[in-house]
Amino acid sequence: MDYKKFLKQGNTMFLPNLSIDTVIIGNDKNVLKCLLLKMGNKWMLPGGYIKNDEDVDEAASNILKQRTGLKDPYLKFLAVFGDKNRQFKKLWQEFISDVNLEWEDDSWLNKRFVTLVYYSLVNIGDTHPTVGFFDETFGWFDFDDLPAMWMDHKSIALTAREKLKEDVQHDYNVYNLLPEVFTMPMLYQLHQNILGEEIDRSRFQKKMLASGLFERLPKVKKNTPGSNPFQYRVKKSL
Amino acid sequence: MDYKKFLKQGNTMFLPNLSIDTVIIGNDKNVLKCLLLKMGNKWMLPGGYIKNDEDVDEAASNILKQRTGLKDPYLKFLAVFGDKNRQFKKLWQEFISDVNLEWEDDSWLNKRFVTLVYYSLVNIGDTHPTVGFFDETFGWFDFDDLPAMWMDHKSIALTAREKLKEDVQHDYNVYNLLPEVFTMPMLYQLHQNILGEEIDRSRFQKKMLASGLFERLPKVKKNTPGSNPFQYRVKKSL
């Protein structure tokens, strides 16, 4: 699909007034990052619309796969953003004229949109992001230092960041942010980064091992002082 | 709004392809019940559509207030149901002809709908349900004995029932199912009913009191054998 078809025929291809946004979270050198796309002079969350013959979940999953290049990324529903004023006619107008396209006052994009937000946890090293036809480039941004963003996307991203903080205490799913094979110190650092506070190393390790989720592999050879850590991966659940 | 306006002009008043459904849960004689409306020969969850100038949350809240007659009922988002096949043309056609209205093949109601589902916990005694213009009557149904229901409403209701079971272990919000003033034995029974298993009475009471959520009132005079229980109500949080 090219942008002309998107602008002209989007109203017939997609469910109207509904969008999907995804907050794609990665972890780089112990800083939590968020994948954003640059459109015009502002950044935005990867998102899209729901085709008439597509499940909502499917649409979210497709968007995520397209943008990250991953086969089966971890995906979870976050929230609905449905304010009555959630309408971005002015922003679209600015952008469309900036890129020298024909502005249409009654475009389907100018209407109010309810957006369904999902969030995803990925290992940045495994991703091969691709941009959409309106996007100049992509970038991974520290949650504490997000750039100027379209619409309400910044607050959506921060909502996901908060949700992750809540979730990490119950679920242990955050290993999705690491490579397939990782060490306990890596997982430990990650939990600390997400929570933003120190946790007891000994207790952490015992809790993780006791969970039975992880399978111990041979030690890695690292070239720094200190003992070599074991590697782990998630047990393939039968 | 009358049904003619609804059928003819719904497409201009509401966000298209989007609906809201609410699973309204009550507790009657230690059985969990669900408020349903009878439309034609089947029952359905109370629901509605989102006005163009209405927040999604507001719409859900309005639907809930209208149907229960309550001022400020407890409301929580449950899930999105967005299957591509979620379209009920045939059912609408049946119903519309059953009640001798004009069937229109291209009605906005015949399209695919994504529904945003909320669930609510109410004290049945406080409610004064009212029916909509398509509904014959309302009824409270045991979750284990739901009647024939429209579309996928039965599975939506059961999803809410499951969610409640999960939530009761973390949140203590289920007191919303009881009258404003209640006793510990009542709360204890309620938790047991939701979980479907016995829990230790002593421990339960201590946990609830330790939570600091409840304020002790004078004992009730009941006319059955055994000691009179204290009454409690939820502390007004400053």
Add this chain to the structure above:
DNA sequence: ACAAAAGTGTTCAGCCTACACCCATGG
């Protein structure tokens, strides 16, 4: 030899569990 990193132990307090016990009330 030393410092840093990784893994594991140890101790203590606090909480959960499973009962037991006591008191109030109606029949």
Add this chain to the structure above:
DNA sequence: CCATGGGTGTAGGCTGAACACTTTTGT
């Protein structure tokens, strides 16, 4: 005075918190 229901107490076990200890490794 007995059965029932409501409130609380208690002994044992388990878990979490805080910290200590040991081993491994590079410099």
